[in-house]
Amino acid sequence: MSEFSIPLSRVMGLERTLENGGTATCTLRRPDATLDVQIRVENDDTTHHIKVAMGPLSSSMTMPRKLATKCQSLRDFLQDLANGRADSGTQSDEAIALMEAQESVDGVLKAGQTAYVITTVNRDRPLGAVVTNDEGEVCAAVTGASKEHLAEAIRAKLWPVQEGLGECA
Template sequence: MSEFRISLRQIMLLQRTLDNGGTATCKLQRPEATVDAQIEIENDSTHHSIKVTLGPLCSSLKLPRALSTKCQSLRDFVQDIANGRADSAAQTEEALALMEAQVSVEEVLQTGQTAYVIATVNRQLPLGAVVTDDQGDVCAAVTGATKEQLAAAVRAKLRLSPDGIGKFA
């Protein structure tokens, strides 16, 4: 049995709904079945408040508006619900922590730099970030206990590089 997936066309629908708010019906497909997810999005100046209903399942998610990966996060969230991986509080809290850390780290980057924020296996330093430049070269690799600590570590690492900001020290 394969998993439910959201097509590119439906991902574009999710992106428009995220941008404008409102409601949408998103089709998820696998070879033997198709299901519809009802999505309601309310936007304020800083966050998207999202409610997803899929048959008897209903779940919600809050995403920062500034998050560059918000559409992918919403896609993953809807697919997880459809595939029976919904409402694990630990997963949702971890996912939100990672998204918030991503936003914090992106605030300290310069043009042409990209941050990849991940969860680590270290309980004292549960967040990790790798920053690359346009060529894919690593500029910084750090860990932190909080989103603020992670962003500060990235900022410090980028400023400590021997040839100026942008190369890994």
């Protein structure tokens, strides 16, 4: 038996509802069935509050508005619910680590820059980040061993130390 899934492109279509709040319907599919999910989003300045109902099942989640992977997180949440995974209402250690790393990296960005934090396959440097500017150009790409290490690596790329500063004549 295959699982219910939703294409990422469909979830990306829900981005407007995420940003502006409101309601939307999303259909999850598997070869032998479809499932309509009712989604309600309420926003405050820093957080998305998401409530979903699929048939008799309902659940909710909260995520930061600045989270770069929020569409993917919403997709995973919906698929977990539809497929009966009991832990779908809680965030995994990896998801929490990514959100904390995102917050750390966001703290060192210049105005007009956006960071995308991901996990890597490198055990020594399990976190990665790519920073882009408003034009979509890559400003920095680094990996790190921890959220602090990642933020410091981004800071070093974005705010290089200028030679000669602090020297006495």
